[in-house]
Amino acid sequence: MDSIGVLMACPMSSYLEQELEKRFHLFKFWQVTQKPQFLKEHSGSIRAVVGNAMAGADAELIEALPKLEIVASYSVGLDKVDLGKCREKGIRVTNTPDVLTEDVADLAIGLCLAVLRRICASDKYVRSGKWKKGDFKLTTKFTGKTVGIIGLGRIGTAVAKRAEAFDCPISYYSRTMKPDCKYKYYPSVVELASNCHILIVACPLTLETHHIINREVIDALGPKGVLINIGRGPHVDEPELVSALVEGRLGGAGLDVFEQEPEVPEELFGLENVVLLPHVGSGTVETRNAMADLVIGNLEAHFMNKPLLTPVV
Amino acid sequence: MDTNPPQNDAVLPKVLLLRPSALTLLPLAARLRAHFHLLDPLDSSEPAQSFLSLRCRSVRALLCLFTPFVPVNAGTLDLLPSLELIVVSSAGLEHVDLPYCRRRGIAVANASAAFCEDGADYAVAMLIDVMRRVSHGDRFVRAGSWPVQREFPLGFKLGGKRVGIVGLGSIGSKTAKRLVSFGCSIAYNSRKEKPHVPYPYYANVRDLAANSDILVLCCALTEGTRHIVGKDVMSALGKGGVIINVGRGALVDEKELVRRLVRGEIGGAGLDVFEKEPKVPDELLALDNVVLSPHRAVMTPESLEAVQELIIGNLRAFFSNEPLRSLVQHE
Numbered sequence: 001m002d003s004i005g006v007l008m009a010c011p012m013s014s015y016l017e018q019e020l021e022k023r024f025h026l027f028k029f030w031q032v033t034q035k036p037q038f039l040k041e042h043s044g045s046i047r048a049v050v051g052n053a054m055a056g057a058d059a060e061l062i063e064a065l066p067k068l069e070i071v072a073s074y075s076v077g078l079d080k081v082d083l084g085k086c087r088e089k090g091i092r093v094t095n096t097p098d099v100l101t102e103d104v105a106d107l108a109i110g111l112c113l114a115v116l117r118r119i120c121a122s123d124k125y126v127r128s129g130k131w132k133k134g135d136f137k138l139t140t141k142f143t144g145k146t147v148g149i150i151g152l153g154r155i156g157t158a159v160a161k162r163a164e165a166f167d168c169p170i171s172y173y174s175r176t177m178k179p180d181c182k183y184k185y186y187p188s189v190v191e192l193a194s195n196c197h198i199l200i201v202a203c204p205l206t207l208e209t210h211h212i213i214n215r216e217v218i219d220a221l222g223p224k225g226v227l228i229n230i231g232r233g234p235h236v237d238e239p240e241l242v243s244a245l246v247e248g249r250l251g252g253a254g255l256d257v258f259e260q261e262p263e264v265p266e267e268l269f270g271l272e273n274v275v276l277l278p279h280v281g282s283g284t285v286e287t288r289n290a291m292a293d294l295v296i297g298n299l300e301a302h303f304m305n306k307p308l309l310t311p312v313v
Numbered sequence: 314m315d316t317n318p319p320q321n322d323a324v325l326p327k328v329l330l331l332r333p334s335a336l337t338l339l340p341l342a343a344r345l346r347a348h349f350h351l352l353d354p355l356d357s358s359e360p361a362q363s364f365l366s367l368r369c370r371s372v373r374a375l376l377c378l379f380t381p382f383v384p385v386n387a388g389t390l391d392l393l394p395s396l397e398l399i400v401v402s403s404a405g406l407e408h409v410d411l412p413y414c415r416r417r418g419i420a421v422a423n424a425s426a427a428f429c430e431d432g433a434d435y436a437v438a439m440l441i442d443v444m445r446r447v448s449h450g451d452r453f454v455r456a457g458s459w460p461v462q463r464e465f466p467l468g469f470k471l472g473g474k475r476v477g478i479v480g481l482g483s484i485g486s487k488t489a490k491r492l493v494s495f496g497c498s499i500a501y502n503s504r505k506e507k508p509h510v511p512y513p514y515y516a517n518v519r520d521l522a523a524n525s526d527i528l529v530l531c532c533a534l535t536e537g538t539r540h541i542v543g544k545d546v547m548s549a550l551g552k553g554g555v556i557i558n559v560g561r562g563a564l565v566d567e568k569e570l571v572r573r574l575v576r577g578e579i580g581g582a583g584l585d586v587f588e589k590e591p592k593v594p595d596e597l598l599a600l601d602n603v604v605l606s607p608h609r610a611v612m613t614p615e616s617l618e619a620v621q622e623l624i625i626g627n628l629r630a631f632f633s634n635e636p637l638r639s640l641v642q643h644e
Contacts, residue, residue, distance in 0.1 A: 011463065102472045103445075106495055110447055113438035117613075119604065120442075120451040126605040127598050131591040136607045141615040142438075143430040165494035166434065262459035269455045275447065276454040278465045284445070286470040 004303060005045035007065070009055035012074050016292035020050065023300070029055075039064040048072060048299055053232070053279065054261065056080030062089065070302045072295045075282075076100060076155075078312060079205040079232055086313050093313035094298040097154060099290040100282035105158035107281050108200055108230045111254030112147075112163075114275045115226050116140045116198075121272040143167050148196030150189060150212065151203025152178055155230070159200055171196055174203075189213070193220035198228060205232035213237065218244045226252040230281050233259040242267050245274060256281050325350040326632040329365075329372045329393070331381035338378065341621055345376070348629060355382065365392040374398045374631055376624060377409065385409045390417070398422065398637075400627045402620055404429070404484065404611075405533045405561065406641065420631075421641045425483045427623040428616035433487035435610035436529050436559045439583030440476075440492070442604045443555050444469045444527075449601045472496030477525030479518055479541065480532025480560065481507055488529055500524060503532075518542065522549040527557065534561035544569055553580040559610040562588040571596050574603060585610045 006024040008017065020026045027046065032038040047067050049057045052074040059082045062068060070092040071081050078095055086093050114120055118139045125136050147168040149156045160170045160183060171184040173192040178185070186192040189212055193199050199221055203209050213227065213236040221227060227250065229236055238259045244250040245268065252273035258264050261279055268274050282291065297309045328349040332338065345351055352372065354364040361383050373395050375385070379402060383389050387410055390396060396419055399409060404425035414421055425432075442448050445468040453465055476492050478485045478501040489499045489512060499512040502521040506514040515521035518541055522528055528550060532538055542556065543566040550556070556579070558565055567588045573579040574597065581602035587593050590608055597603050626638045 102496060103470055106441060106471050107445055107447075109495075110438070110441035110445055113434060114442065114447050114451075117435060117438050117609075119438050119606070120448045122606045122609060123442075123448040123604050124452075126593055126607050131593070131607040136609050136612075138612050138614055138617070139609065141431055141613040142434045162491075162494045165491045167430075262463065264454055264459065266457075269457075275451050277447065277450040278454055278459045280445065280450055280465060280468065283465070283467050284470040285467045288467060 004047050006048040007046045009051040012052045013292050019296050053077055058082050059085045072298045074291055074295050094308055094310050095312055096291040096294045100287050101154045101158050103284050103287045104155050104230050104281040108159045109162045111228045112198055113142055115252045115254045116142045120275050145197040148192040148199045150201050156202035189217050190220045193217045198226045200228040201231040201235045210234050211237045215240045218250050224251045228254040230256050233257045327372050329369050329375045332378040334382045369393055371395050377401045380408050387413050398631050400624055407534045422627040422637045422639045423641050424620045424623050426639045427619035428611035429483035429487050431611045431613050431616045432484035436488045437491045439604050440557050443581045443583045448604050474526045476527045477521040479530045485531035519545050519549050522546045527555040530558045530560040530564050532560055534563055539563050540566045555581045557583040559585045562586040
């Protein structure tokens with residue numbers, strides 16, 4: 001199989017690179033200086049693309065790879081893959097669901113706690129020597145606070161289960177109400193935001209959910225409300241979010257994702273009511289290995305004409 | 314118990330208040346004075362010994378806030394012949410002579426029920442932070458390092474990790490309940506095994522550590538628990554082990570912990586308390602695998618309000634001959 005060309009869209013995992021190199025002819029797209037020329041030269045042999053949350057396979061790339069058969073994403077989100085184009089051309093698409101559900105949900109709660117209890121700000125207070133001069137302030141209790149979840153899929157459900165252990169009343173917004181669901185449903189994000197203390201984004205990024213957190217939602221959440229984003233940066237109108245935080249119209253935010261990663265609005269750096277993370281939702285040794293194994297497993301299955309492990313298209 | 318004096322506006326029950334001299338407590342004092350006749354030696358020009366022995370002979374209840382300016386020991390308590398109840402504002406009772414109280418039949422009520430949720434939340438918060446590098450990641454982003462360095466070190470998954478809880482009191486048991494929802498498995502050590510608890514018990518902390526990936530310290534500081542986490546326990550916990558301390562600094566041999574953290578012989582730590590607060594060992598300030606906190610695990614307005622309500626509730630119950638809301642059972 002080592003004559004099969006696999007194009008890796010960006011750096012994501014050295015373990016995955018190693019495993020791909022053992023089995024295929026791996027091209028590292030980020031090391032290519034003249035991309036159009038490279039594509040002309042190698043498009044005949046590239047039959048697979050491996051992408052992630054940062055870079056995948058858009059229409060332009062798909063058109064440039066006439067031998068492309070499969071896009072295997074090292075992520076569960078597929079907003080960087082032109083799914084319509086893939087369907088049109090009969091290109092298979094796989095992702096990494098389930099293996100990262102728990103890590104992302106864990107981090108969502110970790111961000112709730114870090115924001116409300118000012119964990120990062122407290123750590124900074126100690127490291128800067130300020131504790132010697134006086135006590136740190138009081139912070140806000142997390143247990144029992146109302147939690148609103150946008151998207152009650154695998155990740156949203158896992159977040160709810162954890163928040164329940166903290167006696168948080170749970171409510172949600174979803175495209176459709178889920179039958180047999182014990183949580184309270186709101187038919188719009190604004191209503192959800194008006195009725196919860198902490199709003200957590202856990203839905204896929206699609207055309208419909210782009211900027212699902214806008215000025216209206218932020219106003220509804222209010223000066224005591226907290227936004228947690230473990231979805232995708234473009235779920236949030238970032239300039240609106242930044243001005244709301246800077247002006248005190250929103251109580252706080254825990255953000256693992258941003259519109260232009262790895263760029264993060266610098267106005268946020270001076271705020272102690274925000275926690276900023278470099279997209280680490282699935283960033284554990286255990287999960288990244290499991291994700292890499294899924295990518296490899298899907299590619300091997302495809303090229304051996306076996307059923308794909310986690311196909312989306 | 315003797316019958317109470319008649320309850321009318323002129324004769325509020327007497328409560329002796331012992332507090333640190335630096336503590337101002339105007340809101341609480343006002344609330345207390347609505348129900349009780351407060352005797353506060355720090356409000357008097359008399360020396361404390363004389364105030365206690367001359368003015369408190371008939372006092373049946375003592376309210377102890379934080380660590381008072383006089384110790385709650387035999388010397389002080391011997392001056393209070395009518396004392397039947399001590400109410401404290403903390404979970405820990407290391408500053409109260411409990412064997413003395415038991416001998417004299419003095420009931421003790423603590424306040425852990427008021428802030429155990431906050432305590433548990435904080436323990437979980439620090440645990441997630443250490444395992445998933447939350448504070449480290451936040452520093453990384455704020456320093457502008459993400460566009461430059463791109464890669465940030467991976468953390469460790471919580472699910473499947475074995476958490477050993479030292480002290481399964483109200484904070485420890487609420488911590489356990491929360492961690493179960495993250496897929497952690499729980500075991501514990503306590504002075505005695507607790508009936509009806511769904512978690513395995515280990516009779517000593519060393520054995521608990523040998524079977525845990527993460528230790529969470531939620532127990533009181535007593536003579537028996539000083540440095541309960543020392544060399545043996547840290548070796549048993551092992552190289553990747555994590556220690557979370559929301560109890561008291563002196564539960565841990567701090568010098569030894571610092572040595573192991575610096576040498577990479579232990580995985581990481583989340584510390585809300587230290588042996589010589591507010592002094593924190595300098596070596597820790599340079600480490601990314603520790604999360605440091607200025608003793609704030611239960612400091613929320615919600616808990617402070619709940620503590621005040623619990624204190625007043627206990628005192629009112631006592632003077633009405635009703636069961637105390639948070640009587641400490643001697644084990």
